[in-house]
Amino acid sequence: MVSITLPDGSRREFPGPVTVAEVAASIGAGLAKAALGGRIGAGEGARLVDTSYRIESDTPLAIVTDKDPAGLEMIRHSTAHLLAYAVKELFPEAQVTIGPVIEDGFYYDFSYKRPFTPEDLAAIEAKMSELAKKDEKVERRVLPRDEAVAYFKGLGEHYKAEIIASIPANEDVSLYREGAFEDLCRGPHVPSTGKLKHFKLMKVAGAYWRGDHRNEMLQRVYGTAWATKEELQQYLVRLEEAEKRDHRKLGRELDLFHMDEHAPGLVFWHPKGWTVWQQVEQYMRAVYRDNGYQEVKGPQILDKSLWEKTGHWDKYRENMFTTESEKRDYALKPMNCPGHILIYKQGIKSYRDLPLRYGEFGQCHRNEPTGGLHGIMRVRGFTQDDGHIFCTEDMILDECVAYTALLQKVYKDFGFTDIIYKVATRPAARIGSDEVWDKAEHALMESLRRSGCEFQISPGDGAFYGPKIEYTLKDAIGRQWQCGTMQVDFSLPGRLDAEYVAEDGSRHAPVMLHRAIVGSLERFIGILIEQHAGALPAWLAPTQVVVMSITDAQADTVTQIAKTLQKQGVRASADLRNEKITYKIREHSLQKVPYLLVVGDKEKASGAVAVRARGNQDLGAMPLEAFIQRITGDIASKA
Numbered sequence: 042m043v044s045i046t047l048p049d050g051s052r053r054e055f056p057g058p059v060t061v062a063e064v065a066a067s068i069g070a071g072l073a074k075a076a077l078g079g080r081i082g083a084g085e086g087a088r089l090v091d092t093s094y095r096i097e098s099d100t101p102l103a104i105v106t107d108k109d110p111a112g113l114e115m116i117r118h119s120t121a122h123l124l125a126y127a128v129k130e131l132f133p134e135a136q137v138t139i140g141p142v143i144e145d146g147f148y149y150d151f152s153y154k155r156p157f158t159p160e161d162l163a164a165i166e167a168k169m170s171e172l173a174k175k176d177e178k179v180e181r182r183v184l185p186r187d188e189a190v191a192y193f194k195g196l197g198e199h200y201k202a203e204i205i206a207s208i209p210a211n212e213d214v215s216l217y218r219e220g221a222f223e224d225l226c227r228g229p230h231v232p233s234t235g236k237l238k239h240f241k242l243m244k245v246a247g248a249y250w251r252g253d254h255r256n257e258m259l260q261r262v263y264g265t266a267w268a269t270k271e272e273l274q275q276y277l278v279r280l281e282e283a284e285k286r287d288h289r290k291l292g293r294e295l296d297l298f299h300m301d302e303h304a305p306g307l308v309f310w311h312p313k314g315w316t317v318w319q320q321v322e323q324y325m326r327a328v329y330r331d332n333g334y335q336e337v338k339g340p341q342i343l344d345k346s347l348w349e350k351t352g353h354w355d356k357y358r359e360n361m362f363t364t365e366s367e368k369r370d371y372a373l374k375p376m377n378c379p380g381h382i383l384i385y386k387q388g389i390k391s392y393r394d395l396p397l398r399y400g401e402f403g404q405c406h407r408n409e410p411t412g413g414l415h416g417i418m419r420v421r422g423f424t425q426d427d428g429h430i431f432c433t434e435d436m437i438l439d440e441c442v443a444y445t446a447l448l449q450k451v452y453k454d455f456g457f458t459d460i461i462y463k464v465a466t467r468p469a470a471r472i473g474s475d476e477v478w479d480k481a482e483h484a485l486m487e488s489l490r491r492s493g494c495e496f497q498i499s500p501g502d503g504a505f506y507g508p509k510i511e512y513t514l515k516d517a518i519g520r521q522w523q524c525g526t527m528q529v530d531f532s533l534p535g536r537l538d539a540e541y542v543a544e545d546g547s548r549h550a551p552v553m554l555h556r557a558i559v560g561s562l563e564r565f566i567g568i569l570i571e572q573h574a575g576a577l578p579a580w581l582a583p584t585q586v587v588v589m590s591i592t593d594a595q596a597d598t599v600t601q602i603a604k605t606l607q608k609q610g611v612r613a614s615a616d617l618r619n620e621k622i623t624y625k626i627r628e629h630s631l632q633k634v635p636y637l638l639v640v641g642d643k644e645k646a647s648g649a650v651a652v653r654a655r656g657n658q659d660l661g662a663m664p665l666e667a668f669i670q671r672i673t674g675d676i677a678s679k680a
Contacts, residue, residue, distance in 0.1 A: 044099040062092040062232065065104045075106040077115050077236060078229045085500075089115070091181060091229040107236075107268035114142050119179065119231045120169075120240050120266040121147040126222035127168035128262075131161075137224065138200040138250065138259060145276065146265035150248050152200060157245045157260055165262070166242045176235030177220040181228060189214045189225070200250065201225055239273040240266040282518050288567040289416040291575040295632060297583070298417060306414045306421030308563055313583035316612065320581050321562055321569075322402060324454070325426045328558070332447055334400035334428060339380030341404065345370035350536050351379050352472060356505055360407045362421075377403035377427040378530075378555060382537045385431055385551075390541040395551060396432035396440055402562070403427045416567060423561040430554040431534070431541075434480065440554055441488030441510070441527055448512055448525050448558050454679045455559075456572060459515035462494045465502035472506055473532045481529035482508045506532045509555075516572045524565060528555040576655055579635040579675040586613040586672060587629045588650070591622050591641040598645045602638065602665060609669055611676070626653065636672060 043055045045064055053067060061079035065072045079090050080103040087101075089111055096102065105112045121140035128135050128151055140149030151157075157165075184192065186208050193202040205214055205225060217226045219234050231237065243263045250256035267273040284290075292298045297314030300307075310318060329336055342364065348354040353361070353375070362373040374380065381399045390397065404424045413419055430440050452460060464485050467478045485508055489496045496510075503509055512525035534540075535550035543549055559565040569577065579585050586606055590599045599615045606613035616625050622639060629637055639651040643662075650668055652660040663671075674680075 046101040048103045058095045058097045061094050072104055076104050077112045077231050078105040080105055089229050092232045113268055115231055117142045117147045117266045120237050121149050122224050123169050123237055124149045126172055127165050129222055131168055136198055136200050148261050148263045150259040150261050152259050162242050173234045173237045176233050178233050179217055179219045179230045181215055181217050183213045183215050186210055186212055186214055239270050240264055279518055286571040286574045288570040291570050295575055308417050316583040317566060317581055329400040334398040337384050337399045337401050341373055342371045343374055347379050348372055362406050362408050373406040375405050375407045377401050381429040382534055382539050386539050392541055392543050396430050396436050398430045400428040417563040418567045420563050423563045425557055425561055426559050428556045431551040434552055437484040438488055442491050444527055444556055445492040451558050457514045461513040462489055462496035463499045463511040464496055465499040465509050465511055467503050468501045470505055477531040485510050504528055506530050522568050524560045525558050576633040580679045582635050584614055584634050585611050586636045587616055587634050588638045589616045589625045595640045595645050599640050611672055
């Protein structure tokens with residue numbers, strides 16, 4: 042007898058071994074039709090299997106359908122195989138390599154004698170639909186490694202043979218076949234191609250074989266797949282909206298910044314963009330000041346020996362820029378933490394001095410791969426709103442609770458109210474005892490509970506020196522951006538001999554809380570641009586008001602109004618050009634200026650201004666004093 046325990050706690054008994062598909066059928070015809078796979082076991086030991094998997098002993102089982110995130114991943118994985126199947130049908134000489142699932146879709150890399158064209162992509166997608174409609178069964182078989190190598194060499198699939206040859210010789214490998222196509226894969230996969238209905242190929246890009254620039258450039262075909270037609274359409278609309286909001290495009294159109302091949306991964310800020318930067322930095326500087334932080338500034342270059350002590354040299358070396366002077370090795374700092382410890386160590390610290398909060402707008406450099414660079418979102422040189430809190434173990438909880446409340450207020454001021462909270466726990470490679478990790482993880486989780494925040498656990502995603510809370514923003518079109526962090530570190534201060542004198546006169550290493558609210562200012566400004574589609578709220582906009590004349594007769598009045606606004610702290614400019622007023626309005630509207638003021642003879646005579654708000658809102662004429670109250674109120678309230 043085999044006893045199957047279902048998610049609701051009920052049991053089903055079978056006289057002998059039974060497949061996942063048979064269990065689903067025993068529950069109901071609807072579930073049997075919807076089943077994509079199964080989840081065997083419980084907790085961390087659970088694993089996904091095909092519907093054809095035979096269960097030979099008692100076990101918990103959940104039937105996986107397209108309503109389950111794991112089911113959607115199976116659909117995407119299987120659609121990647123369907124893509125390779127279609128390519129082989131249309132282009133038999135193409136060689137297949139790898140095809141993993143990625144966020145919102147999948148890709149597959151191919152070696153072919155010429156680049157795929159947009160017309161090829163359309164033909165491949167049509168062939169995929171044709172093959173899916175055949176509803177061919179997806180079948181799994183297992184071969185010894187060497188037999189599998191020989192099999193794929195016989196097919197002329199040399200890349201696939203190379204992948205399999207890298208697997209240990211004593212291991213078997215699993216293959217999945219659908220129709221005339223067979224591929225190497227761990228699985229699991231959907232039971233038949235008919236389950237794959239809602240997909241679209243997106244683009245072709247280059248990718249080096251095994252990620253090595255010395256190898257052949259392959260063609261990477263990207264696609265997306267969803268459980269329903271509605272979800273696919275929603276995703277495509279979201280992509281279209283994301284393209285309109287792309288910070289790289291808006292950065293050019295609004296004259297905020299540019300990137301240049303002479304400094305890959307670094308940003309050239311233009312006057313308007315630097316104005317936005319300054320608003321963000323000065324706001325965060327006030328946050329430091331008002332919440333007990335002392336602002337500090339550390340050097341850019343630090344000796345290799347320091348990075349060896351912290352562990353970064355061993356664990357992070359490939360991401361660091363290095364230099365040499367007088368036979369000493371140095372590194373550009375990739376983070377500010379060690380510098381803050383060196384500042385802390387100057388002078389004796391007592392328990393009465395704690396918590397001690399340092400903040401720095403610290404410029405860091407990380408040697409990101411070229412393929413990973415993305416506008417100002419992913420760069421090699423960036424500035425963090427970096428802070429470190431030195432405290433005792435008893436202070437951790439209160440500091441974390443206060444920090445979460447502060448972070449929520451900051452995000453709200455920038456226009457974000459939907460926050461996802463995750464606690465990233467201990468990774469396999471780490472420093473410090475399990476006892477210390479237990480304390481740190483407990484403190485972070487308890488702080489979120491006290492803050493009334495529901496949170497998820499990200500097992501093994503903590504830093505090597507401590508666990509962390511990750512604060513992720515959800516933007517206007519539903520995308521998620523991980524920005525803020527709070528990390529508890531019992532190890533690094535002790536490694537660098539930092540200490541404080543306790544009440545009984547003994548000396549102890551302080552606990553160090555690593556925290557950032559916006560993270561990289563470059564990335565956060567990119568997120569802000571995309572969140573607001575370039576139409577930044579008045580308090581952040583580089584130009585808040587443009588005052589425009591209709592004819593030269595109003596030039597002096599317009600100039601005086603602009604100066605009056607500037608004296609009130611408003612970023613205002615005058616447009617006195619000899620152009621039609623409709624042209625001026627259109628031009629500044631495209632620049633997404635929050636307010637446009639028009640002054641003609643009538644307004645000049647009455648001391649009023651005709652006000653147009655962003656979004657083509659005609660607010661009519663009003664006294665200048667009334668408009669000043671309106672714009673300064675917007676700025677103060679961060680509306």
